[in-house]
Amino acid sequence: MLAGGTNFLTTMSAEAKSVSVTGVRIGETNKKTRLVLELSERVNFNVFTLANPYRVVIDFDELDWKIGQGGDKGRGYISRYRYGLFKPGTSRLVLDIDRPVKVSKSFFIAANHKYPDRFVLDLEKTNHQTFVKNTRKPVAVTRSSSSASPVAAFDPSFSGKAKRTKKVIVIDAGHGGVDPGAPGAAGKPEKKITLEVARAIRHALVSTGRYKVVMTRDRDLFIPLRKRVDIARAHDADLFLSVHADSLDNKKVRGATVYTLSETASDKEAAKLAAKENKADIIAGIDLGTETDDVSGILIDLVQRETMNYSVRFADVLVGQLKGKVLLRTNSHRFAGFRVLKAPDVPSVLLEMGYLSNYQDAKSLGTRQTQRKLAKTVQEAIDRYFEKAYAGQLGIDG
Numbered sequence: 001m002l003a004g005g006t007n008f009l010t011t012m013s014a015e016a017k018s019v020s021v022t023g024v025r026i027g028e029t030n031k032k033t034r035l036v037l038e039l040s041e042r043v044n045f046n047v048f049t050l051a052n053p054y055r056v057v058i059d060f061d062e063l064d065w066k067i068g069q070g071g072d073k074g075r076g077y078i079s080r081y082r083y084g085l086f087k088p089g090t091s092r093l094v095l096d097i098d099r100p101v102k103v104s105k106s107f108f109i110a111a112n113h114k115y116p117d118r119f120v121l122d123l124e125k126t127n128h129q130t131f132v133k134n135t136r137k138p139v140a141v142t143r144s145s146s147s148a149s150p151v152a153a154f155d156p157s158f159s160g161k162a163k164r165t166k167k168v169i170v171i172d173a174g175h176g177g178v179d180p181g182a183p184g185a186a187g188k189p190e191k192k193i194t195l196e197v198a199r200a201i202r203h204a205l206v207s208t209g210r211y212k213v214v215m216t217r218d219r220d221l222f223i224p225l226r227k228r229v230d231i232a233r234a235h236d237a238d239l240f241l242s243v244h245a246d247s248l249d250n251k252k253v254r255g256a257t258v259y260t261l262s263e264t265a266s267d268k269e270a271a272k273l274a275a276k277e278n279k280a281d282i283i284a285g286i287d288l289g290t291e292t293d294d295v296s297g298i299l300i301d302l303v304q305r306e307t308m309n310y311s312v313r314f315a316d317v318l319v320g321q322l323k324g325k326v327l328l329r330t331n332s333h334r335f336a337g338f339r340v341l342k343a344p345d346v347p348s349v350l351l352e353m354g355y356l357s358n359y360q361d362a363k364s365l366g367t368r369q370t371q372r373k374l375a376k377t378v379q380e381a382i383d384r385y386f387e388k389a390y391a392g393q394l395g396i397d398g
């Protein structure tokens with residue numbers, strides 16, 4: 001209880017000094033679209049634009065957003081917008097723009113008797129060439145390059161990591177911060193549910209005393225897909241599990257699905273899902289530049305193939321373990337080109353726990369009871385996977 005109390009106090013004091021956003025308004029005339037944010041005080045900001053697709057990104061000193069969950073519909077040239085923590089100390093507002101625009105003005109207006117401090121941004125139409133000319137890459141983002149770095153040979157016998165007393169498991173809570181993921185039919189967005197389940201899985205794994213757990217994020221924070229992969233590699237992880245919840249237009253579809261990496265998708269729906277999950281960086285206002293959006297053009301070498309075999313084995317074990325405990329979709333193990341599963345030397349699996357577009361799934365996944373059950377099942381699957389690996393029962397040559 002003491003630890004909980006300390007956390008609570010830390011949160012309180014962190015919140016006490018933060019600047020909050022209390023209102024957002026978008027207005028339009030025939031010539032421009034104006035966005036106004038109301039803040040409790042003035043902060044530093046940095047505005048830039050990104051193409052493919054057209055976006056306007058504003059980075060602020062860290063803010064406390066008191067205007068709902070984000071991912072809201074826009075107006076005028078702004079089709080949608082979302083906001084959240086981009087990295088510690090920096091909050092980000094991303095505007096999806098329906099045509100090329102230029103940021104004609106961005107400034108603060110001081111508080112008066114009626115309004116608090118306001119941040120104002122004016123957008124005006126321009127052509128594609130001018131938009132692209134004004135586009136610059138965000139300075140704030142350091143791009144890692146894991147695909148270019150040399151890959152240590154993955155030891156299929158596990159002997160390379162045998163000296164460790166505990167297996168290292170990386171649990172990746174999908175989305176976060178400025179990227180909310182799927183909206184939840186029962187209210188809780190995907191980024192919140194994935195973090196709650198990731199924490200429950202960590203608890204279940206650590207309780208066994210057999211695992212060291214690394215979380216890619218442990219707060220409402222955006223993490224680029226590539227960085228999630230890098231975290232797994234930097235810890236020389238034995239297993240990487242990314243936790244998500246899907247959504248579909250068909251609100252009746254329910255159940256969990258386990259995904260592994262593949263150059264070609266198992267089915268159309270899996271391909272569509274991977275494309276959607278791969279958009280996380282675009283949603284968060286990152287310029288992907290020439291980076292390809294899928295894995296079709298990426299060479300999957302022998303080391304990665306070896307790793308992929310282990311990923312498939314773990315996926316099978318996980319599906320077997322989930323069976324009878326949670327509702328599974330038919331063809332419960334599918335594959336597609338998920339960027340987050342691309343660590344060449346860490347077996348990686350993505351679990352879509354259910355559908356947030358379905359009210360029953362969305363409601364259930366938001367409860368502690370379901371989250372604990374899922375976590376326990378994942379822990380048992382991980383136990384079983386390593387038991388099999390040691391017993392040489394994974395059925396992989398070499």
Ligand SMILES: [Zn+2]
Binds near residue numbers: 174181245246
């Ligand atoms: Zn997701």
